[in-house]
Amino acid sequence: MQRWSSAPDPATDTGWRDTPARKGFFTDSSICIGCKACEVACKEWNGIPEDGLEMLGMSYDNTGALGASTWRHVAFIEQPRRPTGGGGFTPLPMVAATSDQNSPASAAETGIRWLMSSDVCKHCTHAACLDVCPTGSLMRTEFGTVVVQDDICNGCGYCIPACPFGVIDRRDGPAGARNVGIAQKCTLCYDRLGEGMTPACAQACPTKSILYGDLEELRITAQHRVEELHTAGVADARLYLADPNDGIGGAGAFFLLLDDPEVYGLPPDPVVTTRDLPAMWRTAAIAGAILLAGAAAAFVRARP
Amino acid sequence: MRRLAWDYPLLGGDEPDAEAVLREINGRHLSGEKAGRMLNSFGEMQADGSTAGGCWIYTGVYSDGVNQSARRKPGSEQSWVAPEWAWAWPMNRRILYNRASADPAGNPWSARKAYVWWDEAAGKWTGHDVPDFPVNKPPSFRPAPGTGGPDGLAGDDPFIMQADGKGWLYAPSGLLDGPLPVHYEPVESPVRNALHPQQANPTREMFPRNENLTSPSPPQPGADVFPYIVTTYRLTEHHTAGGMSRWSPYLAELQPEFFCEVSPELAAERSLEHLGWATIVSARTAIEARVLVTDRITPLIVGGRTIHQIGLPYHWGVGGGGAIVSGDSANDVMGVALDANVHIQESKAASCDIQPGRRPTGAALPRYVEAYRRRAGLSIETGTTRVTPPEGRA
Structure with a gap:
């Protein structure tokens, strides 16, 4: 099985021929303004039902997490930087005349850092959800993305614990909504890509925090952007899931973050959960063989 | 209303193409050599029926036939005024009365904050933004006595929409709470006015x-x-x-x-x-x-x-x-x-x-x-x- 080869192109690895360039998202959280237009555009285009009218108290985030009915999720993280003990004056959220125009408003100017980042399915190069799907509902598209075919999915749910990011889930309502009981997640707007269109979230993003395009080009763009931020003094800027040698073979949807992934609720070093399956099966097979051999030996010895 | 022209192309169902509506607001030449072409500025609008437009202040949003408001060039790839990020009315001008960023002689008050200035060699106003001033009127221009309207403003009168071309700090007419600006506390405030004894605006x-x-x-x-x-x-x-x-x-x-x-x-x-x-x-x-x-x-x-x-x-x-x-x-x-x-x-x-x-x-x-x-x-x-x-x- 070649599932673990470092496939340069997961689409051709799957058997597609004459594929277009692998497509993906580069989400640059340094210019996300937290407008949630991506969340709304995604739901509008994909016909996803409203899924919860609960105030969560996590800053302005009342979405909470990705799920069957949330394919884009904007996280809001408030990082207080106020000196302890109170006092002083209120620093106004203005960009000081001397500050570099490319650097995000710094903590010193606002007293707080308000991180925002739009999360989405990573469309992993090594996608465990796809590996474990028994019906073939989860498929690799010609664009290198991972898509659930809702007319094939039987709702078994194997894919849910397989995802190292907790992205995919079964839709549990509301009653009467489409695909209740079926595993659902971001399709990278498969139905738009085929028409040469941009996915709905990237189309709606007013700051181009969400960029869509050929993965190879996006990785170059991202590398330039992170270098630019480092030059501007934003030393914490780093790329997440852009490395094809990481535990998931690099993501189709990768990110520029301004802090550790854990701060955004993302795993720091994700590994495709099916990576160890072949070794585990080999070990189990050896153990079974030894067991059988032992049992047989017992019979052999029992014969006088 | 029966004669209303509503011939915008429809995008899916009965939703008109927003860009077509924006083009109509921008306006176009109806006759002459340029018939059918978009108007590039409201200066091209004519009173003889040879042009049409929906809103003069928006003319130019579709200049050169391009939706200028859809531009998203990053700030790092252009001047700090970012004129190629979207479009601003009127004329893509980002700061009104920007001639005031230059001194009476037309030179920037501050080299670091240079914004709009008089280019003596070229004989025109130039800068990072679109000058909000008659582009060829030199700083030294003085109108003939008795000249009225915009022609009566001198080359160092930046506030061109004001009758005298000046910005007023002392406003002896026009304001009920003039002639000088001052701080008042809101009608309801938990604190005393720190600047002077009058607590709230007496003319409210x-x-x-x-x-x-x-x-x-x-x-x-x-x-x-x-x-x-x-x-x-x-x-x-x-x-x-x-x-x-x-x-x-x-x-x-x-x-x-x-x-x-x-x-x-x-x-x-x-x-x-x-x-x-x-x-x-x-x-x-x-x-x-x-x-x-x-x-x-x-x-x-x-x-x-x-x-x-x-x-x-x-x-x-x-x-x-x-x-x-x-x-x-x-x-x-x-x-x-x-x-x-x-x-x-x-x-x-x-x-x-x-x-x-x-x-x-x-x-x-x-x-x-x-x-x-x-x-x-x-x-x-x-x-x-x-x-x-x-x-x-x-």
């Missing part, structure tokens, strides 16, 4: 009636009954207003409940629990909101005193037919007082109290508010004194 328009009571401000007694500041703002998640937002499931789920934002310090002072309920009371009424404790709200230090502020988002209100989410309305705690010149509501900030828990309902609500009014010594006259009496003689 007031509506003294029982539904619009005003709480006392220093130096009046009773101001400490409403010790905090409350202010209102919109949320990005809301489209236009409550009627367009709370009825839409995709917006309602993003901001499902009315909330108040308070600092950790105020939360401790009033025992407010994150995600619990709080009651906000003003001279008008009391409303309830979920509590969002956040470091983004910082207590103000005014005159050596800590003044807490409470933030309330607009656009909640009673449910009505089919509303997906509902809540108390922030507007209910705000009073009405107007600026005397343009009649804009002055009460962007008001004084209030906040207490943990939900507000009383039914007949208990007016009784609850009435108790506050009595403690503050409120009457219909409170806060209506125009000229603040001298201290000690109030």
Whole structure:
């Protein structure tokens, strides 16, 4: 099985021929303004039902997490930087005349850092959800993305614990909504890509925090952007899931973050959960063989 | 209306192509050599029917046949004015009256902040922005005596929409509260005006009636009954207003409940629990909101005193037919007082109290508010004194 080869192109690895360039998202959280237009555009285009009218108290985030009915999720993280003990004056959220125009408003100017980042399915190069799907509902598209075919999915749910990011889930309502009981997640707007269109979230993003395009080009763009931020003094800027040698073979949807992934609720070093399956099966097979051999030996010895 | 031309191309169903509408607003040449071409500026508009446009101030948004408002060139790839990020009316000019960024001789006041300047060699105004000045009028230009209108303005008169081309600091006519700008406290304020004895704007328009009571401000007694500041703002998640937002499931789920934002310090002072309920009371009424404790709200230090502020988002209100989410309305705690010149509501900030828990309902609500009014010594006259009496003689 070649599932673990470092496939340069997961689409051709799957058997597609004459594929277009692998497509993906580069989400640059340094210019996300937290407008949630991506969340709304995604739901509008994909016909996803409203899924919860609960105030969560996590800053302005009342979405909470990705799920069957949330394919884009904007996280809001408030990082207080106020000196302890109170006092002083209120620093106004203005960009000081001397500050570099490319650097995000710094903590010193606002007293707080308000991180925002739009999360989405990573469309992993090594996608465990796809590996474990028994019906073939989860498929690799010609664009290198991972898509659930809702007319094939039987709702078994194997894919849910397989995802190292907790992205995919079964839709549990509301009653009467489409695909209740079926595993659902971001399709990278498969139905738009085929028409040469941009996915709905990237189309709606007013700051181009969400960029869509050929993965190879996006990785170059991202590398330039992170270098630019480092030059501007934003030393914490780093790329997440852009490395094809990481535990998931690099993501189709990768990110520029301004802090550790854990701060955004993302795993720091994700590994495709099916990576160890072949070794585990080999070990189990050896153990079974030894067991059988032992049992047989017992019979052999029992014969006088 | 039967002769109305409504021939925009439709995109899916009966939705007109927004870009086609924008092109029509921009305007085009109807006849002559350029027939069919987009107008590049409102200067090309003619009074003889050879051009058409929907709104002169927007002409140029489609100059060269390109939707200029859709431009998204990053700031790092252009000048700091970023003229190629979207488009601004009029003429893609980002700062009005920008000739004032240069001194009377046409040179930038500050080399570091150079914005628009006179290029002597080229004989025209140039710079990072589109000059807001007749482009070929030199700084040395002086009109002939008696010349009226725009031609009567000199080359060092930057405020071209004003009769004399000047910006006024001393405004002896036109303003009810002139001739010089000065700071007043809002009608309701927990602090004394630190600049001079007059507390609030004496020319403000007031509506003294029982539904619009005003709480006392220093130096009046009773101001400490409403010790905090409350202010209102919109949320990005809301489209236009409550009627367009709370009825839409995709917006309602993003901001499902009315909330108040308070600092950790105020939360401790009033025992407010994150995600619990709080009651906000003003001279008008009391409303309830979920509590969002956040470091983004910082207590103000005014005159050596800590003044807490409470933030309330607009656009909640009673449910009505089919509303997906509902809540108390922030507007209910705000009073009405107007600026005397343009009649804009002055009460962007008001004084209030906040207490943990939900507000009383039914007949208990007016009784609850009435108790506050009595403690503050409120009457219909409170806060209506125009000229603040001298201290000690109030």
